[in-house]
Amino acid sequence: MTLEHYISKLLFSNDCVVVPGFGAFVARSFSAELNSATQMLLPPSRRLSFQPGLRTDDGLLRGAIAKREQRNEDVIRLEISDIVSFWHKQLHKGERLRLEGIGMFYIDREGNIQFKPQVDVNFDMAHFGLGVFRASPLVTVNEEARVIPLHQRKDRSRTPLWRVAAVAAGVSGLLFMGGSKSDLDIADNLAGFMDLISWSDSEEAEISEPVAEEAPKAEAVAAEEVAIPEVEITSTPVAATPVQKGTYYVIVGSFVEKANADDLYRELKSKGFSPEVLPFDGRFNKVAISSFQTRTDATTALRSYKNDVQRGAWIYRK
Structure with a gap:
């Protein structure tokens, strides 16, 4: 023992x-x-x-x-x-x-x-x-704003100085060769240089600059309100069964809140049992699944209820 x-x-x-x-x-x-x-x-x-x-x-x-x-x-x-x-x-x-x-x-x-x-x-x-x-204390982690590269196209609107200098030198050389070249030849050469400058000015360079990421702006969407009818659910409290002295009760639930005891009562009732809610004893509302006049009968039934209904079932006697 x-x-x-x-x-x-x-x-x-x-x-x-x-x-x-x-x-x-x-x-x-x-x-x-x-x-x-x-x-x-x-x-x-x-x-x-x-x-x-x-x-x-x-x-x-x-x-x-x-x-x-x-x-x-x-x-x-x-x-x-x-x-x-x-x-x-x-x-x-x-x-x-x-x-x-x-x-x-x-x-x-x-x-x-x-x-x-x-x-x-x-x-x-x-x-x-x-x-x-x-209880573990919560740890707050501050997240830094992410920076992502953004490719930006930038037009080069001005001709570099070295290209201007090259054109000027070419023009001067042609003028210096005036006796050997005709005006038409000079014009043709100038046209070639101008084409080169024009082609260079049309080039575009890609420059990568760090830009702070911006959150997309949320658009306000007007939601159509739908009226939902309210359904009021009411549950009738289960009347407590007076405790009979000398009676042995097999208890399968003991709750502080009466509503929890009523829920268990209805669940057992729906499964074909004949449960009883015993009166509040000052601390708990007990739910009995069955009652017996002798302890022997209650003990025999207790074994079955522990296997089929509630492992924590126990016998109560007033």
Whole structure:
């Protein structure tokens, strides 16, 4: 028998579980917390504290083990006493006692039992499965404006000086040769030089300059508004079924919000089950998939529901 296993299971549905001769585990609700120093985020949960002064046997732990294992409660009482004696011996030797799913115990210098709960276990059924995680800070990266080359064509409207000088020298040479050339020859030569200058002036050079990229201007487009009729969806709340004392309920959902319980009720109803929403107990709205007069019948049905409907189903009795 693993005693800490039964203690952990009972803490999901009970606020206090007493271990006779050792102390009591008390579960209290806490909202989400963020540790700014470690950036650790703790989800909403029910956390444990330990009260070593509460040692009187209230029968809860003993009865749960006896029903689960179908054994005599007197035998269970003796086994619990043996386990507690072993725990005390281990602590008084100066060793640390670790209970899986619950936490760690040790004795301080004053001889008092100290308890450190296991923070990664959440006993809150409404937030079951949410673990502790580290929040990473966001890093802002500034993007620089990109510069892309843009080919620009530039006309060369002026004739270079070296071409003008060459033309002038050619004209002077022709004039100097005046006796050997006719006026017609001079005109023809000048025409050739002018063609060369005219052809050079018509050339175009491509110059690459860096130009900052500009975002395209968005054009405003007038969208035609279409009137959409609003459809109001209303859901009738499910009436809570009074809890019958002595009745065993197989619970498949436990919610803080009544609307969530109603949704699960309708889903189960559509699948052919006969569910019930139990009255709000101050913390949760429980949804039962069926109810039984004996624990034996409820336990038998529980195995089937765990396989077919909800693995986390459990038995509740008022």
